[in-house]
Amino acid sequence: MILVGGQGTRLRPLTSTVPKPVVPLVDRPFISYMLEWLREHGIDDVIMSCGFLATSVRNVLGDGSGMGIRLRFIEEPDPRGTAGAVKLAEPMLDERFVMLNGDVLTDIDLTEQIAQHAATGARATLALVPVADPTAYGLVILEENRSVREFVEKPSSDSVESNLISAGAYVLERDVLDLVAPDRNVSIEREVWPLLVGDGLYGYPSDSYWLDIGTPARYLQGTFDIIEGNVETAVRERLGSDWLAVHESAEVFGRVIPPAVLERGVRVAEGAHVGSLAVLAEGVSVGAGTTVERSVILNGSEIGEGCQLRDCIVAAGCRVGARTKITGGAVLGEGVTIGADNVITRGARIFPGVTLPDGAIEF
Ligand code: GDD
Numbered sequence: 412m413i414l415v416g417g418q419g420t421r422l423r424p425l426t427s428t429v430p431k432p433v434v435p436l437v438d439r440p441f442i443s444y445m446l447e448w449l450r451e452h453g454i455d456d457v458i459m460s461c462g463f464l465a466t467s468v469r470n471v472l473g474d475g476s477g478m479g480i481r482l483r484f485i486e487e488p489d490p491r492g493t494a495g496a497v498k499l500a501e502p503m504l505d506e507r508f509v510m511l512n513g514d515v516l517t518d519i520d521l522t523e524q525i526a527q528h529a530a531t532g533a534r535a536t537l538a539l540v541p542v543a544d545p546t547a548y549g550l551v552i553l554e555e556n557r558s559v560r561e562f563v564e565k566p567s568s569d570s571v572e573s574n575l576i577s578a579g580a581y582v583l584e585r586d587v588l589d590l591v592a593p594d595r596n597v598s599i600e601r602e603v604w605p606l607l608v609g610d611g612l613y614g615y616p617s618d619s620y621w622l623d624i625g626t627p628a629r630y631l632q633g634t635f636d637i638i639e640g641n642v643e644t645a646v647r648e649r650l651g652s653d654w655l656a657v658h659e660s661a662e663v664f665g666r667v668i669p670p671a672v673l674e675r676g677v678r679v680a681e682g683a684h685v686g687s688l689a690v691l692a693e694g695v696s697v698g699a700g701t702t703v704e705r706s707v708i709l710n711g712s713e714i715g716e717g718c719q720l721r722d723c724i725v726a727a728g729c730r731v732g733a734r735t736k737i738t739g740g741a742v743l744g745e746g747v748t749i750g751a752d753n754v755i756t757r758g759a760r761i762f763p764g765v766t767l768p769d770g771a772i773e774f
């Protein structure tokens with residue numbers, strides 16, 4: 412059971428036109444990483460609980476047969492919260508199942524987590540990872556035997572006594588859903604875990620790769636970690652030993668510095684530098700003398716001559732005029748047109764379809 416009902420507001424404008432689960436990450440829809448990870452651990456029957464833009468998620472992923480997975484979708488009549496969404500799926504679930512927050516990139520050892528769950532006789536086992544600042548997450552304090560002593564969702568900074576947080580990957584016994592009232596909005600973190608403390612709630616600490624990709628900065632971090640091989644994914648194989656995946660149809664006259672991914676029909680003009688840490692999706696063109704570093708440019712976008720793109724995300728179908736600089740975590744939404752000689756930086760987010768004339772902005 413994967414929860415993908417959130418609106419992905421913190422990832423706008425990328426999620427203004429594309430639902431978060433199918434926002435492209437390196438070379439595939441984000442949620443594909445999760446499906447591939449599940450399959451690696453023998454899980455091939457998946458229910459996705461959708462809210463926002465459910466039909467477009469289904470259109471991109473289909474029935475999962477392409478990935479060797481049975482994929483079913485549930486649409487909530489209204490947002491039911493993290494427990495209410497699972498309650499709605501109760502009749503479709505096995506006695507023991509895995510539940511996942513749909514916004515994390517990880518290679519946690521689910522097989523071992525499931526084995527620990529069975530060995531302890533737990534009712535719920537939460538995967539746990541250490542983070543520097545637990546205040547944005549669900550904080551967990553464990554006993555010696557890995558039972559949970561305390562669970563605090565979004566703790567205030569003065570109550571943080573551990574750096575272990577819930578990674579959003581759970582093994583559950585279906586009877587836990589007896590604690591959830593039907594047809595209501597219920598939060599599993601705030602209303603269910605507290606009831607299970609001392610009554611079958613366990614933690615499975617892991618030191619695997621883990622990232623919640625919910626913001627542009629983390630989206631870029633996730634991209635870099637995938638193409639640097641810090642997280643185990645199928646993309647690693649595509650990159651090979653030279654850490655480059657350049658499609659045979661790409662025309663490269665400039666220089667490409669690994670790790671980098673250049674897809675079908677990409678064109679890099681003379682004197683341009685692409686990489687390190689760059690992803691150019693299908694049909695992207697990069698003008699002469701332009702630098703693209705630590706950045707992602709999505710399908711069909713055209714970058715002019717003499718531009719500098721660093722630490723930025725450019726969604727599909729954008730046009731960027733000559734000598735424009737896009738840096739500092741800026742994000743261009745789909746179909747944005749930026750004229751020549753602009754400077755876009757400091758986390759600026761430009762919404763889909765916006766047009767800026769030449770020399771309009773300097774920050
Ligand atoms: N179907 C459905 N319906 N899905 C939902 C709903 C809903 O009403 N509300 C949230 N979700 C989905 C989101 O799309 C996301 O994939 C997941 O549930 C978790 O919601 P977030 O809004 O991303 O929560 P969070 O990141 O603040 O906190 C959660 O994740 C942390 C780890 O990233 C909590 O589970 C924390 O305890 C945890 O540490």
Ligand code: MG
Nearest residue numbers: 512514623625
């Ligand atoms: Mg989240």
